[in-house]
Amino acid sequence: MRVLLKEILDCSPDAAWRALRSPAVFREVGSPLVSVTSEQANGFPTIWEEGAHPVALRALGLIPLGRQMISLGVSTRHNGDVRILRDSGHGTSGSLAALTRWDHSMAVSPDPAGTGKTLYRDQLIFAAGPATLALWPGFWVFWQWRMRQLSRLAPTWRFDRGVDLEPATD
Template sequence: MRVLLKDILDCPPDAAWRALRSPAVFREVSSPVVSVESRGADGFPTVWEPGEHPVGLNALGLVPMGEQVIRLTMETTRKDGVRILRDTGRGVSGALASVTLWDHRMAVAPDPAGTGKTLFRDQLIFRTGALTLAGWPVFWALWQWRMRQLKRLAPTWQLDLGVDLPADLLAEADASATADADAVSRVTE
């Protein structure tokens, strides 16, 4: 089965991309419907990296749903500027172990209307054997909640110089800041 959502987020694409790679944002957009705890030895990283990340999930923070492995890959080199975060993880225990296929892709691109905002696409393809059809309304409702949370949070996402800017733009920003500082010091001497 498939759940597919598309909307415009009120933030620049670089800020949206950074937010998608944040475990804190992942937890916030899922909350309070699903609470997520890291099962990794060092807890959640500051920024998701490609690879496997074990987690435990609870419905409404109370009912254990089981454990799953989030398996992330990132595609950032497309010529059209689209960046994709993909999770092809798997359920390990509890109700999550019934999920036999999990392919979740989130894509970030500049708004085609040229607003400076982000075109966000979110697709989940899943299978749970005989329960797939029954599971679709649950996943659909959860994805609606997540999109609502993403839209609510997006205007608060800011760029972080040095993290979000490509190296060439960062070098230009550093050169400009150094020139400004030199000019100020000459004036104050």
């Protein structure tokens, strides 16, 4: 099944891209419906790097949903104008282990209208065998919540040159 959303976010594409790679933003957009804790030795990083990131999830902060391996990859398209963060991880325990497919892509690009804002596209493709159809409404509602949270938070995001970019090397 698929959940597909598109929205213009009130921030620059650079600020949106940094926010998408922030575990703090990841946790905030799901809250309070889903709480997430890192299972990495040093906890959450400041910025997600490509690779595997084990987490534990709880509904409403109380009900264990299980553990998930977030598996991140980054790509670009259209001469770098479209930046994509993709999670192709999988559930490793609890109800999350019932998911047989997880493909979550988030793309940011400049607003085609030239406003300086961000065109954000979010696509989740998931499967859970016979339970897929029953799970779709829950994922759809949660993804609507996430988009509402992203839209609410976007005006507060900033991208600080010199802080957010690695120094140039010769």
